[in-house]
Amino acid sequence: MTGRRRVTHSLEAVLEEAIALLDEAGEPALTFRALAGRLGGGVASIYWYVASRDELLDRATDEVMGRLLEGTADLGEGPDPVADLRAMLLALFEEMRRRPWFGTYMLRNTGLQPNSMLMFDRLGQQTMRLDLTPKQRFHAVSSLVSYVVGVAADMAQPPPQEFLDSGLEPARFLELYADRWRALDPERYPFAHHVADEFAVHDDEDVFRSGLDLLLAGIRAQAGGHGS
Amino acid sequence: MTGRRRVTHSLEAVLEEAIALLDEAGEPALTFRALAGRLGGGVASIYWYVASRDELLDRATDEVMGRLLEGTADLGEGPDPVADLRAMLLALFEEMRRRPWFGTYMLRNTGLQPNSMLMFDRLGQQTMRLDLTPKQRFHAVSSLVSYVVGVAADMAQPPPQEFLDSGLEPARFLELYADRWRALDPERYPFAHHVADEFAVHDDEDVFRSGLDLLLAGIRAQAGGHGS
DNA sequence: TCGAAAGATAGAACAGCGTTCGATAGAGTG
DNA sequence: CACTCTATCGAACGCTGTTCTATCTTTCGA
Secondary structure, X not given: OOOXXXXXXXXXXXXXXXXXXXXXXXXXXXXXXXXXXXXXXXOHHHHHOOOOHHHHHHHHHHHHHHHHHHHOOOOOOOOOHHHHHHHHHHHHHHHHHHOHHHHHHHOOOOOOOHHHHHXXXXXXXXXOOOOOOHHHHHHHHHHHHHHHHHHHHHHHOOOOHHHHHHOOOXXXXXXXHHHHHHOOOOOOOHHHHHHHHHXXXXXXXXXXXXXXXXXXXXXXXXXXXXXX | OOOOOOOOOOHHHHHHHHHHHHHHHOHHHOOHHHHHHHHOOOOHHHHHOOOOHHHHHHHHHHHHHHHHHHHOOOOOOOOOHHHHHHHHHHHHHHHHHHOHHHHXXXXXXXXXXXXXXXXHHHHHHHHOOOOOOHHHXXXXXXXXXXXXXXXXXXXXXXXXXXXXXXOOOHHHHXXXXXXXXXXXXXXXXXXXXXXXXXXXXXXXXXXXXXXXXXXXXXHHHHOOOOOO
């Protein structure tokens, strides 16, 4: 009848709380002490389930990737493999937007991430429905993944401190950033001036989709342009 | 005539030594204490030149980017803007291969990196020679940069510990990695099996070039396919 | 030539981090 | 009851970025 002096954990609970921590305050916020505090236990207990912080991050990202795979399990049976590829990668983008920390650690193929490997494979399976050589397929998927990761890294950048301080809404802050481009020397930075207006109103998803469609168009052309 | 009790530094010397440290042992090796040791002085002295570790990394990357810009200053005047774009991005890739730490911190547009902005602009200037809308140009450059960054993030991954321990040469280790793909369940990972042979002999630069050419082909098509 | 101010260096300490060690509580089993 | 195995946790270690404060060195005007 004496109240529990000790807390009991589980790998699931640890990952759950780790993901929550990452979602709330980003990757640097995931510390063993913060996590232990949330779990109501001691720091060293976490090491029973996980060998290091790196492994914790690996397992957390793979957990998220697993959920994403479940949520998009229906994709991959459409008539147009390129359209399926597009849908999968857009889902990946959406998740990265929801969880900026996810993108950065996604590609760490440490062997401890079976679900990341599975996502890679599912993308590849779509290219197997296209008239390409194995080499072309490998290059295509690698390029798509690299592109996604690059966008992810971009979006994972925390907003600068001045933004957090200003309390401005994102759109307004973007405008302010564009002004900074317009203030640059036009001789040295002609392109910055040329696209400042565009930059001021751009939408991340638009930009992502446009690059993605460039890649997919190239892949489709390689495959002989079958399909729409 | 009394020997100097104090060491004198300079921002140049600090960055020089920081870059050397990064080159030799990667990003985690850049600590204030290691840097101070190399400079033969105290830790706190570095803070006279740099406000934080982040700023140090920013300045180091920007320094490298500056040298890269100098080294490729001749690019941008060729007859084919797409070919110039390609050459610039290949130079960027080469630098990332030489300095894995460079890629990861390249895109941090913190405002403290004028040379990164200049590189961005020089890429954009090439698109201004193409028949595109400003929006298309902005998207094109953004996509290209994202792609480069994604590849960079991939290559910045340190080789796993087992590789360092094994003492195997890279090619042999790649083969060993491919074997691991081949050991996966063929039902679940058909693509991994399909491209395992390709993966075993792949060259990073090949893969990079192939994705890059997909993007550039798409951009050229948007511009109406002028040029070769 | 002096002295004050400015520029630059550095020792020591602080808080926080990942990680390890050793002790120990609790559950299951004979 | 005692023994064993799993799981938990307090305390410490070494490392990190960062700050505080003292002090040396140079500059420059009076």
